[in-house]
Amino acid sequence: MKINFKTYILVGTDIVIVWASVFTAYFLHFEGRIPKSHYADWLSYTFVSIAVSTIFMILFNLYKRVWRYSSIGELISIIKSVSLSSLLSFAITSIVKGQLLPVSLMLSIFETTLLLMGGVRFAWRIARDSYNKRQSSQRKALIIGAGDCGTFIAKELKFNRNSEMYPVVFIDDDPKKHKHQVLGIPVLGGKDQIGEVVERFQIDDIIIAIPSLSKRGISQLIDVCKMTKAKLKIIPSLDDLIHGKITIKEIRDVEVEDLLGREAVKVDLEGIANYVENKTVLITGAGGSIGSELCRQIAEFRPKQLLLLGHGENSIYSIEMELRSKYPQLELEPIIADVQDRNRIDDVFRTYSPEVVFHAAAHKHVPLMERNPAEAVKNNVLGTRNVADCADKYGTGRFVLISTDKAVNPTSIMGATKRIAEMYIQSLNHTSRTKYAAVRFGNVLGSRGSVIPRFKQQIESGGPVTVTHPDMIRYFMTIPEAVQLVIQAGSLANGGEVFVLDMGEPVKILNLAKDLIRLSGFEPNVDIPIHYTGIRPGEKLFEELLTNEEGLASTKHNRIFIGKPAHVNRSELEAEISKLEHVLRGNKEYIKDLIGHIVPMYRTVEQWESKELVKS
Missing domain, CATH: 3.40.50.720 (NAD(P)-binding Rossmann-like Domain)
Incomplete structure (x- = not known):
């Protein structure tokens, strides 16, 4: 469905909501029967409210929001828009009529409009969320880092139909976040809990989502994760994300380079x-x-x-x-x-x-x-x-x-x-x-012909991975x-x-081979065999x-x-x-x-x- 068509549907829904809110307010105010003498007031209030409400919804960019990612920010914008439009509509209609309308009428319209407009949008998000939760074919993902970056990734994975992964649990070293939920996803402890959580939730993929972490810190984290059977992935560097060099779609596999744990080279420019x-x-x-x-x-x-x-x-x-x-x-x-x-x-x-x-x-x-x-x-x-x-x-x-x-x-x-x-x-x-x-x-x-690309090819082919000597x-x-x-x-x-x-x-080359096998989500000498070929000339x-x-x-x-x-x-x-x-x-x-x-x-x-x- 094209975005313009979606916008027309949302605008049409809001018009119906405003009409229903004004009608309900008048209906209740007059105890179930609107007198004919007040038809003109009701209709003018309805048209003014529709026009003013639409203008404020546009001003607050509420038709440009992606509602499947709606949060407290969207709710605040709706409250502001409905509040201002209700007050302005009340003032305009009172001026046109030449006398002040009952304040209770305005309050009733405000409450009903806010409830329906907010309810429709958040109901859409809940429905999308529930639909995505039913996607049993997706791989279960553990996200390390329940900060802004981890939350951003969780949203992307959670609401993207085409995502191969679905976030089921967070790990974070901040004890204040433990036993809480982020986007409905539990935060179950620090990195010392990774092995237990992977086993308990049958995690398929671990995503390291801490772009500010040092290379040595990432290396240490990988050392913990590679002891599990889950496949490791990592998000781009913070600098790349900030400057837009890499999109979030390019969450990459953890490579051997990440295992080295060396900080970036500082050059004398x-x-x-x-x-x-x-x-x-x-x-x-x-x-x-x-x-x-x-x-x-x-x-x-x-x-x-x-x-x-x-x-x-x-x-x-x-x-x-x-x-x-x-x-x-x-x-x-x-x-x-x-x-x-x-x-x-x-x-x-x-x-x-x-x-x-x-x-x-x-x-x-x-x-x-x-x-x-x-x-x-x-x-x-x-x-x-x-x-x-x-x-x-x-x-x-x-x-x-x-x-x-x-x-x-x-x-x-x-x-x-x-x-x-x-x-x-x-x-x-x-x-x-x-x-x-x-x-x-x-x-x-x-580099061309080096051991890493050869190991990767052998792993992709199902093995065996060939190592010349266990002590090399x-x-x-x-x-x-x-x-x-x-x-x-x-x-x-x-x-x-x-x-x-x-x-x-x-x-040690043997350890390198084992790490590559584990990073690919396999167990050395169980899923992928390792064979020794002897030292070459x-x-x-x-x-x-x-x-x-x-x-x-x-x-x-x-x-x-x-x-x-x-x-x-x-x-x-x-x-x-x-x-x-x-x-x-x-x-x-x-x-x-x-x-x-x-x-x-x-x-x-x-x-x-x-x-x-x-x-x-």
Whole structure:
């Protein structure tokens, strides 16, 4: 039914109510029989009341209210409207008649009109409420937080026919709300009661509706909720709701990111703006998980020109279209190029003269690079050399290499090649005007090919979820927070540093898998089995963030640390890389031997294990 038609029906109903109220008042005043001599008074009072009442109902926006959400505010508006219209109608009719009408007549009309107008509207709400309560197909929801946000969500779920959930109980830590009702929904205690309430009411979904709660508080709350069999959901952040970025319809599932419990990264906006704003910025690997997020965040700092360089045309096109839509004034230049092609990279630098370079292009998949070591060398070592050399040649101000914790005491080809890339930019720093720095961090949640998306796919398929080893541990960080810290680290660079990001506490992969299963509303090894597949080639049980030689020093940012710049002889390193370049068509073992010669700490997992056994 269209809203205009609904309004006509409501206006028509009010006209009938006013007519009936005036008639009833006159009928009772004259004890069941209105004298013919008073017909004119009755009719004029009726028409005046209808006209005045309609005007006041419109002035108080009572025809624009959504009555299924009616509350005390609507009742007050009705009282004001009926009171004023009754007084004005009484005054006008008395003036027209030339004498004061009985006050009891006005009071009777006021009472009847108020009772009927309010009654019709609230009866409509009660009827809708009762109808919705009968929807047995809806999932039962527990809402954590009986404040304004929780109440708003409860209303939406309660009165929306299309909602898959129906709120049956609130949980709130405020003891003043306990044993009370909000919208007819009981508040049954604090978070310590969650498990009992879920079991008692057979809750299907838990909705965390406390947008002002800190990330650590949310993480602690999730730890309690994930022990139940209910599926967890969370409302958008308070800032997003206030600024209208997200609608209430987008109540989302709780993600692994929420489990980390880390507060938002605080960045030095002035420091970042000083080296990015109004500069030509080149991002290699711009279509990848890290590269595309770098593009999004750097675009916020108004660079003069943003160069999006990548090998895959589809991913570059995708990030270009996204940025053009969001930042129509930003000058963008999509560049399809392979960092392994030295002439092409030289041409890019000669044409655009980038002042800041973020080098994110790399091969990162450990098992794949174990099988294809030559490709890891081409992309991670030679590709970095090409871009870094051009930055030196064309006077780039800053060069930031995106590195990895797998470069520390590497047991994989991927990690070892990234370590060589770090060593190469450190060797350039001694003679170049360009400030070279590397930023090293661990796994990022949600990146392509990472463990989280794979776990989610396996859960959606009904399992099993595959974990390589029950004791495997990794550091995790969200892509946006990792990129914010990378950009921040770039502002701190003086040249030659390896910056290390604070990744928080390491996470056991097995626990991560179990949490994801629980967050999806299933029980690990009951609904979704977990299988162990064994450690893959090149993988370690745990990762490190610093070599023994680098040490650790703090910076002015509490989430960024710095390893001491290493002295790397450029000519010697270039000679070793040249040898490596000439044997890329040879067998894998010869390539690995040469890599081991360049990176003395490189050992296979088996070599590291045997070394530890000898020590013990």
